[in-house]
Every structure is written in C-alpha cells, then in structure tokens.
Amino acid sequence: MFRVGSLKSYNCEQCGNDFVSRTALRYHFRAKHLGKVHCEKCGREVLRETLQDHEAANHERMTAEKQGCFWDMPPKREAKFVAMEMSTSCRMCPRQFGTIHSREHHEKQDHRFTASKRAQMATGLSPGNILDYKNPTELKRFVEEMLRPIPGPASIACATEIEAVINLLKECFPLPVARLIKGGSYIKGTDTQGWSDVDIVLFSEAFENLEDCKKKLPEVINDLGKRLKKSSWASRFGS
Template identity: 80%
Template sequence: MGSLKSYSCEQCGNDFVSHTALRYHFRAKHLGKVHCEKCGREVLKERLRDHEEANHERTSQQVNHERTSAEKQWCFWDMLQKREEKFVAMEMSTSCRMCPRQFGTIHSREHHEKQEHHFTARRRAQMATGFSSDNIVDYKNPTELERFIEEKLRPIPGPASIACATEIEAIINLIKECFPLPVARLIKGGSYVKGTDTQDWSDIDVVLFSKAFENLEDCKKKLPEVIDDLGKRLKKSSWSSRIMMAKRTQLSLRFRFKCHRNHHIHSFDIMPCYDMLGPTPSTAGIKQSFYRKLYLCNDTDEIQMYSMCLLQYQVEFIKTSTMRVKDLIRLVKHWFRTSFAKPTAQNKFRRLPSSYAVELITIFIWQLAGKPVCFSLVQGMRAILKFLVRYTEMCIVWHKHYSPNCMIFKKVIQKETRPVVLDPTNPTFNMCKNSNAWDEVAHVARRSLLKPLFNGVQAKEPWLFTNGW
C-alpha cells in the first residue's frame, strides 16, 4: 500500500493531505498578511502602515534633528549594543537570515536559505566571522585577560559608582512621578540591576504595575496613550537635557540616560503592565495557573506582558551569581560583540542569541563545574566556547520555579527541538528561539578556540568535564 502524499504549507510548515486542504488553510491563515520589510514581522496588509508608523517610520526632519542633537551633545550616543525589540522573541529561529520570510520549522527555513539564497557553509563562514581589533581571543596569557576585565569591562568602584547609583535611583523616582497612573508596584531589571553591566554600557528595565488597569485587555487598550503621556512628561522635566528618546515599541518607552559625573550611558526600557501574578504568589497553584494561561495565549503582545511579570525572578536568578561568574558573563558578551561580522544588506535579518540567553548559558557551565568560587576565566571561556560548538545537543533546564512534573514543562520540552535553554522562570519559553544563527555561533566559537588565548590550554579541575567535548 503506497504512502499518502502530503502537501506542505511553505509559509508555516504544516502538512495537509490534499491541495484543496492546503489552499483552504492558506486562505484562512495567511491570505491578506504581508511581511514588514524592516523587521520581518508578519502583519495584516491593511495594518502595515500602522505597524510601520508605530515601530519604524520617522520623517527625514526627525532623523536630521536627532542626528544634529546627538552630535551637539554627546558623539558617543550611537553605541554598538542594541536592545532586543521584544521582551520575549517570537519564533525568531524559524525566520530567514536573508529575507523577511518565516517558516514553520528550522529545517524548512534552512532548506529555503540553501535553495533561494545559496547559503553554503563557505558563505556562512564569510558572513559570520569578523574578529575586531579589541577582541580578547588574541591575548597571549590569562594575565592580559584579567587586566582587560579590570581596566575595560568591570564597572569602576568608588565615588563615581556611588554617584552613578544615586542618579539612577533619582531618574527611576522621576519616572514613577511622571507616570500618568498611580503606581502599585515597580520592579527593575537589566544588566545594571543584575550586576553584569560594563564600564561604558548598561541597560535598565523598569516595569510599572498599576491598579488602574482593570485587566490585560484594558491594559493593552490604554498602553499607547499612557506611554506617549509618560514620554511627554519626561521631556518637560528638569532632566530632559540628559534624556535622549529612542524609538518606542508597541509596549514600552525607550530612552538613553547619561550620568553627569562619570559619562556612563544607561539604556532604559519603561514598560507599563497589568499585574497578573502579584509581588509574592502565595501558593504554587497560582504560579501554575499563570503558566497555563501563558502557554495557551496566542496573542504576541499579551505574551510579552505575561513575561514582564516574571522579570523580578529572572533578575534574582542572575543576581545571586558570584562576582567571578559576572566577570565571565561580561567576557562572553564582549566576545559576542567583537567576534561576529556586522550584518549587511544580504543578511540583515540575522539574529544572534540574546544577552539573557548568554547569561543563562554561562551560569549553566559554571554550575556544571560545581559552582567554584575562584576559577580561571580562560578555562571558563574555553568551556563555554566548546559548549557552543555542540549547540545541537544543548538542552538546559532548571526547576526552581517549576518542577519536572509540571504539565506545561512536559508539553514544552517534548515538542522543542535542540538547542534548548528554557527560561528558569518561564517553562513555556525556549531562549534559543531568540536566534536564527546558531550555526554561525558554532563556527565562530570553533575559530576562536584556535586563537592565541587558548593555544595549548588543557582542561584542569574543575573543568575536566569539557574533555568529552
């Protein structure tokens, strides 16, 4: 008996038993939708203009004004670091690196890249690798690496750091005062709060919960007006000369703030939200119910808002790490910033792993080593790079906030494909979906291991487990 022929939807990867069924599916699910040329997101054709105005469109007059203002005030506003567009990335791993097309599976996406864009291994190597002059992998010994961290990466302690912290608290209090609704609760996140920021850059997330939002739907409805009102009030404040507004997103207000005393730059992301979880869930059942609602949610904006409620737990997970681990996190982030070729017009839709994913992978490797208090940063870096080379085997989970018996966790882990780094506070989200370029990460990691910093380096206690890699 012959096997049934299947018809696959090129748009989402689903299979159907007949061409008629496929055509019906395409008309119902995809007809009328187009891809935004600037971000690749699929939107309804009639809402494309609204999407562009909210997320991308700026007049030439605005662009020129922003450029002139930046040049007059601080020429170093244009930093290399770039915030993620969303609090949680949505299926980024299945989007093409060279065009806005999205697919149902990673396999169909990779097949498309090879067939349509001739994305061969050689071309991947050319488009991925770009070691800059200040890359750490060209150092000759561990002493140079330690000196680099102390002089260039780790925030400088002392009076300047205290002054910086004072101004950060002042600007957060200003945000709270300017917020147009009564604030019931405020939580902070980002590299500055977690202690993984560097000397010249930090990001700060501020989530403001208000009881004025009756429910999630009411919050979504009021958000645009609330965000715009907050932005206007901040521009009229006495701190306006040190606040440079950035492109706002659907759910947040963004700006950069320059500390007056030590010229440190902080990238702020202000996110109003309806408090769905509360400050301290009284029972495990409340959190399980929250995860169930998140798992069943199909609205991308609502998923973002659910995830904001988990920010405090994400911060605690990273913040409790030792200072040595945070130095290792800074090194790995610096490696990402200085080892990859900058995106071009050909691969402008390439997305590397998020900074949060990098933090989680680093902590996982440290835990595999037995959580040593003192350790060689070269050994730690080498272990992480060797792990990235084996990304197809990556499966990282923690069970502090959800147990192995949690039904949502079981469902998610059964359907996820490698690599997997499950958010320790959110069993519904695989952090690896932030990226569609894990093969490029593995290639650059492999090249980095051949550099002078790791030349002749052998695994030592407690990193002997890497010998099997």
Template identity: 65%
Template sequence: MALLRMWGLKPKSYNCEKCGNDFVSRTALRYHFRAKHLGKVHCQTCGTEVLRASPQHHEKTDHEQTQTSNQERCWNMTFQREIKFVAMETSTSCRMCSKQFGTVHGREHHEKQEHHFTASKRAQMSTGFKPENVLEYRTPIELERFLEAKLRPISGPTRLACASEIDRMIALIKDSFPLSIAFVIKGGSYIKGTDTQDWSDLDIVIFSNAFEDLEDCKRRIPEVLEELRERLIKSSLANRLVLQKRTPFSLRFYFKCYKDHHGHSFDVLPCYDTFGPALSRGLKESFYHKLYLCNDSDLIQLYTMALLKYQVEFVKASTERVKDLMRLVKHWFKTSFAKPTKENKFRRLPSSYAMELITIHVWELAGKPIFFSFVQGMRAVLKLLVRYQDICIIWHKHYRSNSTVFQKVILKQTRPLVLDPANPNLNICENSNAWDEVAHVAQQSLLKPLFNGVQAKEPWLFTNNW
C-alpha cells in the first residue's frame, strides 16, 4: 500500500453501495454491510451472526447451557486476564464508581467520603478464603504434596502431547493470519513455565511489515482480527475453540487441548514491526524515550508489545523451585480474595505478572538459594505485601540507572513500585487500585495454621525487619 502511494496511485478500496463508505477489504465491507444495513451483528462471545434487536435472546438461549458445560468440562477459570496488554493508571480510579483522581491519596479520600469505605468494610469486601486454600495445612510436607498433586503441570507423555497440540494451534494461527508475518513473539504463563494444572495462557504477538506504521496498525487491527477469527472458525480445529469477547488489541479464545483434559487461554495480538526481533542497547534507549513522550494510551499498548520477549526471558530464567513458589503465591492469590460485587465492581487486584516479579525479588533478597522452604518463601512474600507502601523493586538489566527516562520515573515517588524489568516507563503496580486489600488479606493469611509458630530461618532472616 505504501508503494502504491509512492507511485501516486490510490490503494484499492471497496465501496458500500448503500452509504458510499470505503473499506480496505471485502471482509471489512461485508461486516459493515451486515451490521449497518441488514441489521446483523456478530455475537461477542461465540462470533455467530445475530439480529441487532435480539442479542439478549441469543445469549440466553444459545449460551446459557453450552458455555457453562464447556467451561466446567475443560477449564477451571483462575485469573481474569487484563483487557489491555498494559494496564495504565488503574491505581487512581475508584473501586466503586471508577472516577479518576490525580493521586492514590485523592482516590482513597474519595472512597472514604463518598462510599464510606472504612477499614471494617475493606476487610469484609476483600477477604474470601476458599476451602482449597493451602493456608490450613500445618506442615511443609503437606504443602509440597499439594504442589506436586495439584499445581505442577503433569509431566511425561501428557506434557509432550500438550506441547505438540499447542504447536499445532500456533501453526494454524500463523497460517490463518491474513497479513504477511515478519516474526512472532510468544508469552504467557505456559511459555514462562509458571502455568499450573488448571490454568495456562499464551500470548501470540504477530509482527507484520504489512502495516505502514503504528498508527496504521492501530486503525487496521479490528479488520485483521475479524478476518483471522473467520478463518479460525472455518478451520480443522474450530470444534476445539471457544471464542471470547474480543479486546481492542487481541483475539481471545480457549483451546481445548490434549484429550479435552484441560485448556489454554490464547491472546493473539497483531502489531507493527518497529525494530525487528531484537533491540540493541541504543535502540532501547531511544524506544524508552519515545514511550515516555507518547500520550496515546493505545499506541503505548502497541509499542510495549515489542518488549514482551524480554519480559518473558526475565521470568523464564528463574529456577524451577522459584517457579513453584510463584505457583503457590498465585494459588494463594486466587483462593484468598472475595469476588467483587456490584458495589465494588471496579476493584482491580494486581496482575499475576506483578506477583511473579515480587516473588523473584524476595528470592533475590534471600541470596537466590537453590533449595529453600516453600513455607519460608511464602511467608516472606506475604510479609512484604503487608508493607506494600514500602515496595520499591527495580532491575537494571535493560536500562541504565542514569538514563533520563529512568530518573524522571523515579522522581514521581509512586509506591508501591515494581518497575518492569524490560521497561522503565511501566510501574506494574499501577494496574491495581486495591493494594490495601492485598495487605489486609496477606496479614490475615499469616495468622493461618500454615505459618503458626513459624520463625524466619536462614536465608530468610531479613524478613525479621518487616
């Protein structure tokens, strides 16, 4: 398309006979015509065409039973994945009405004054220990057994078969992608090695040179995702896919894996190839500065996809025992908090990525031991979460401490601070407006039988200062 413009020619377009609007592909024109002129839209859940006037009827009759049975048979939904690739400024939005404030302090003052969000109300709305929580265990051996039986992915032939099925799905995504592919970056818990028996997710970021620039990518993503969706539902694996509501940047679906015993959550994200598969030190500095100056949140989302490779590598480099500790911490997370209600429906707990990074940091404070007690490790993580206002975690593998961007971000003095190891612009903790709830639940968890009478031992003695 860029070449055509260079020659002074107009790129080919497809014109709607009804309203005269132009579209870049037949697929986009067809979707527009059905939605605007035939009164049909695509169901956000399953992709089926339904009448615009009766989407609720379709949801009730076609989804109510099949969706429930599919999910109960194939997956135990653990985490609600973020709608955006990078969450932004959630920490300053109210948990009850989503109103934005300039600071976390301003937001908390509003919650107390307008919604009477007192300490007792916070305790009531945040804590929800479930029966499958590990906190009722009384010995480290019980915890190890639970980890082996319930959390670690099943190894051996099943794992190999699972890997083969995932490779098959990724190959299908590449074959079905409607644009030329420069390269693909894979992320998610499965790629990092932090997945569990009941939860595994994969991010497939597809970089294409077919986009003219990032603005063009942003504009064309809906069309590209729609065409990819249509091809997938006509593919040989269509009966093993359950499509979800599409996000602004990705096509999201569940893939029923080996013998339907479990499933994987996929996010497929198209992106413009800005730098190629690797960034040099000089390019990174320029890239970080460009991100710092960018005021378009959508473009920031797309820019940041180029850093996924480095985020994955950082977590993936952890030892297997540290990854097991991450699994335990994330299991604690999903079994200790009360579900949001209508009253606090805008509450956003920290992401699983934030929990992974905090776990790595605590392990590093202990001197990176190869063998350690999971009880001691979990206790250390929970004690750090209790004092969340003091959290300041920074790594300098990908950016210099004297870089201009880094120094400007640090001057903001935002707490808690967990700076993305691959991006000095991004405080991972800003994707949550409920750190006080995390601290409360962590404090209550430390009173449970698992930690009863447990004292810090080498190499965890630093936690005595907490």
C-alpha cells in the first residue's frame, strides 16, 4: 500500500495494478490470480494444474520450430537463442532478464514500479519524482555522492570560519545580546554541494517593545556596519 496525495492506493503484487480499496483488491485477486502461476518462459499467468499442458502446447512446439529454422545456420542460430534468452531489460536500470515476469518482479521489488508508473511511462511522461523510482539504498547512495558536501580539510576550515564570523557579529552588535540562535541549511545539515546558507538571530532586551525595536533598528544596523568596518575583518566584508 502507498499514498498518492491524500488518497490511499492498494497495489496488486501479481500484476502491479492499483485499487482504491482492500475489497476491490481482494475481488481482483480472486477473479484474476487465484490458483494461477506465471509461466517462466513467456510470463503469462495460467492455472497451476494446466502449466505443464501450456508449456507443452506452446513452448515445446515453438522451440522445435525455431531449432528447425536455424539448424542449418549455426552462427545465426546461436545469435538468435542468445537474443531470445536475454531479450527483456529493466526499464529503470541496465539489468536484463529472461522473461517479462522476472523483469516486472524486479521492477516492483527494487524500483517500486507499479501499474500507475508503467502507465505514466507508456504515455511518454518523464518521472516527476526520483522517490518513485529509487529504493532506500539507491537514494542514500545518491544523496551521499551527489548532494552532501564533500568532507575533508576544506569542510573543517569552512566550519571554523563560520563560527568566527558568528562570534564577530555577536561582539560587534551595538546592544547587549541576550540570546543567539543559529540556523540555515549549513547549521541544519541540509546544505548541498551547490548551495549552503547560514542564518543567525540575535535577541536583545534593550528594546521596550516591538514599536521601540522598529524605531531603533535602522540605527542599530548602521552602527553594526561601522563596527564591522573597523574590525580586523574589515577587508573581508563588502560595502
């Protein structure tokens, strides 16, 4: 079972179709799949008791006909059998399978590739959400390799610089600082290789009320700028 927006959808593990209720799913399973098994050679569902008859009637005859057609052409015969053997590729990764059933089982288990996603691909729509097509291990690998900042000496030096800047702002602030809160993607650990930001919030008890704060804040900010320009870090700040 998975959620689509605010609606629940119940997925049939046999064929991948989605249903709006457990009752609909049970009815579908009893009508379409109960007592049936997949033929490993063609992927079709057949009654368990007729599986041997199905294989004899369909696959043994087809194999004999194909062997006869290619018997006098060994190179072509070999190429034909290899192509038949590995003719089914996963639609989400390079893995190949001998039957459609084995491919679909892999897609559902490893990529959560259900009927709704197959329909989306069949209409030519590109995947809109990477979470729909990656299992937890693949997502973790993607985050570590593509999103998370690269650790090492540069990362450690960056952390030291950020702490120094925060301490400088606290020291140069014209009013007594009662509390300081650090935020932003860098502090929360949600920064990426291409984007990072740091926020700090300073609290002071020097204002009487909100109106007093609004009135005095421009002067406080201006004074802070002057102090920063006089500090040892003056050359590293912009105008």
